[in-house]
Amino acid sequence: MEDPTELLRRRLERERSARKAAEAIIEAKSRELYNKNLELEAAAASERQARDEAEALREAVVAFTAKLDLDQIVSQLEGFLTQLVPHRSRAIYVRFEEELVLCAIAGWAGAGEGDAAPDGALARPPECLGDIEHAIGPVILRPASASEEACAAALPIEGPVWMAAALTAHGRHLGFLLLGSDAGDAFGEVSARLAQALANEAAAALENVRLFKEVERLSTTDPLTGLHNRRHFDARASAELARSVRYRLQLSAVMLDIDHFKDVNDTHGHVAGDVVLIEVAKVCLSMLRASDIDVRFGGEEFCFLLPETGLQEAAALAERLRTAIAGLRFAAGAGAAPGADEHSVTVSLGVAAWNGEQDTLEALLRRSDEALYAAKRAGRDRVVARER
């Protein structure tokens, strides 16, 4: 038999070793759990950030969708950029027709008082920016070369780090935004992503504005001449009439008809006829005031309603229109009859004035129409103004 003390000693030795081994395992496991916890905390933080980001963007989408005005969209974009993308200065360029125009600027020392958008050369983006508008995703720049330095200096924002994000919607390049910062670590992944997302939302809203205006224009104008259609004329004429009654203002109507228009079509072809209509409308639009209301009634008959204008002034305008149109020269078109040469047209105009509260739009138009027929009967190419 073994010595019991020796057995106990062995048992104690083993138990002690086992305890140490267990402690080592537990220690390793705790460290593993601690690291796991750190990972979970980091994941939770990035999850929170992603959620906040998503929430901010959702708000931005709602805010942008509600806007149908360019200035509102631009200032909305500025607001969200200020809130979500840390930067020191910014500039936003938006495309008008073919030109990129600086619409908003902030935080730039060169802007002077009030951060107003500067006029002149600065209103256009520096050429060195090149094709930045066509870039996909944000472009983050830290000028490295001398030419890049020079370009950065030409920008209406403060560096040395700057970011550009294109305003693109449905493949249309609607402009871009520039952000500048003096923080070396500015425009990280999150900032860049948010800036581009905001730019996309703003671009979608800008595109909506453009489409809305286009639809509005199409629904209120005659596609051939660009003059307004009858629906638009009626709506605006009623409003103008109400204003004239309220403020006891004068109001006149001019009715215009192209003389022997059928002959133009017959002799020079329908394409030439369309050209005549377009050019005559162009002359009229160029001589009318912004407040005047134009309409093509169909065929070759146009009418103009002139607010705050008496009969004599209206007749004088009609005479100027007659002279200008008579001076137009049209080349013989492709559909012209053999031997046809350069040609011109004349117009007859009837003028009538608003008779006060008891008068109606129909009556005013009828009187100007009667004056037009009087001009036609008197031999065309003239203005007839009807006193009452």
Add this chain to the structure above:
Amino acid sequence: MKGLVFTEFLELVDEQFSFETCERIIEMSDLPSGGVYTSVGTYDPQEMATLLGNLSSETGIPAPDLLQVFGRHLFKRFVASFPMFFEGITSSFEFLPRVNDYVHVEVRKLYPDADLPTFTCETPAPGTMIMTYRSNNDLPDLAEGLIRECIAHFGEPLAVQRESLGGEPPATVFTIGPK
């Protein structure tokens, strides 16, 4: 093999035989681990076979019988240590499928590398369960002890029959049904 199986085994030897028997078989076994086991460690299953063989020769009790007793002991310890696995469970047929589907799933969360046996359960007819045990350690007697103690725990009048199927890893089929 998980250290818990070793620490429980040695404790059982202490209790059922004696402190001296326990020390003697460890000494005889000349184990690579030196017999230093912790419940959270992992050890070569061959050490269990050596310890068991030496306990059998020391006590004169066949190894399979010892393993059955050990299985029953493990189940009791299991009930005492992990009551959460038994919450709302009222029968062996409810509990046994959970060993594979739930208990071992939880064990793997703590010990991703554990080489655990599998217990697949089928109920071919009401009142009868066929449980297939597969283990790289192939200790069907230990499994039988566990199953028998489980039945005793729920106080059920059930009989256990067993059949070896072989294969890799070796399978044993337990048919549990009315006596």
